[in-house]
Amino acid sequence: MVRVTLVHQGALGDTLLLMPLVRSIKARFAAEGGVHVTLVTRPNLGQALTMHGHIDAFASADDRAHSAWFAPPEGDKPNSRPDWATCDVLLSAVSNGDDAWAANARLAVNPGTMICYFEPRPPADYPGHVTTFHRVMLGSLSLPGAPPVPVCSNPDGPILVHPGSGGEAKCWPRENFIQLARDLKRNGIILTIILGEAEQERWGRALMKELGDEFPFYLHIGLYELIEKMSRARIYLGNDSGVSHLAAMTGVPTITLFGPSDDRQWRPVGPHVEVLRAPPPHERDLTRLSVPDVMAAIMAELRRI
Numbered sequence: 001m002v003r004v005t006l007v008h009q010g011a012l013g014d015t016l017l018l019m020p021l022v023r024s025i026k027a028r029f030a031a032e033g034g035v036h037v038t039l040v041t042r043p044n045l046g047q048a049l050t051m052h053g054h055i056d057a058f059a060s061a062d063d064r065a066h067s068a069w070f071a072p073p074e075g076d077k078p079n080s081r082p083d084w085a086t087c088d089v090l091l092s093a094v095s096n097g098d099d100a101w102a103a104n105a106r107l108a109v110n111p112g113t114m115i116c117y118f119e120p121r122p123p124a125d126y127p128g129h130v131t132t133f134h135r136v137m138l139g140s141l142s143l144p145g146a147p148p149v150p151v152c153s154n155p156d157g158p159i160l161v162h163p164g165s166g167g168e169a170k171c172w173p174r175e176n177f178i179q180l181a182r183d184l185k186r187n188g189i190i191l192t193i194i195l196g197e198a199e200q201e202r203w204g205r206a207l208m209k210e211l212g213d214e215f216p217f218y219l220h221i222g223l224y225e226l227i228e229k230m231s232r233a234r235i236y237l238g239n240d241s242g243v244s245h246l247a248a249m250t251g252v253p254t255i256t257l258f259g260p261s262d263d264r265q266w267r268p269v270g271p272h273v274e275v276l277r278a279p280p281p282h283e284r285d286l287t288r289l290s291v292p293d294v295m296a297a298i299m300a301e302l303r304r305i
Helices: 012-016 019-032 043-051 064-070 100-108 130-137 174-186 197-203 205-212 223-231 242-250 291-304
Strands: 002-007 035-041 057-060 089-092 114-117 159-162 191-195 217-219 235-239 254-257 273-276
Touching: 002 019, 012 043, 012 242, 019 035, 019 130, 035 043, 043 057, 043 223, 064 100, 089 100, 100 114, 159 174, 159 242, 174 191, 174 291, 191 197, 197 205, 223 242, 235 242, 235 291, 242 254, 254 291, 273 291
Parallel strands: 002 035, 002 089, 035 057, 089 114, 159 191, 159 235, 191 217, 235 254, 254 273
Antiparallel strands: none
């Protein structure tokens, strides 16, 4: 059994985009008695990914055993020796290999452990997807392409819509989402809306009450439950966000609205992902993406299913 530890401290979307790398690692070492992958990450992410079988174990990136590695070691002993450092391959997305973290890693691991450092985010001019960039950065491992995510087909499932994102420029206007929902309802199609705390605050209590009489909601649910909801959906629609990456990872048909970000690098990874942009020359401006265009994409997907 090959023990691999992957250390990363990114947000939801960046962490989910590591899952193709995890699948590549598992494929690479499958013939060597199998592989056990531990992800050092935020606890809520690690717990959800472990419970749904994407990784084998997790450890908190916030624990002192890890944070101590960011200070230079004194002498020839590491500042800590966490259990996850006992591995055959240690992959770090938090160190450049020439800093305090790397110095602690070299002192903490067993002789013979392979340590690899990689940058988790590609430069702006990188011509490919971030998942390809990860494999290039870890070329010494000779990783194969990631096995595909299975298609998740739920013809009788709900259509889920998440109108939020980490940045305002990445969000299709709220008014457009509401108009789309009402247009679909007039056609006999009811959306279920997913809102986190940030979106609930932005939308306000009065609008939430008004829309609550028209549409079902999932309000501020945890990651584990969110994955469960996604896996039973018919279609998912959302902005360029971590939640959209989550939907694609479950295998459901995913329609993602892109604005300022480069979808060649950052599009969600899944078996059926469609990216929508405003028509040229306004493809970086989400406010120029029309409701009829998004409506047409949903209707086409419904016909396909």
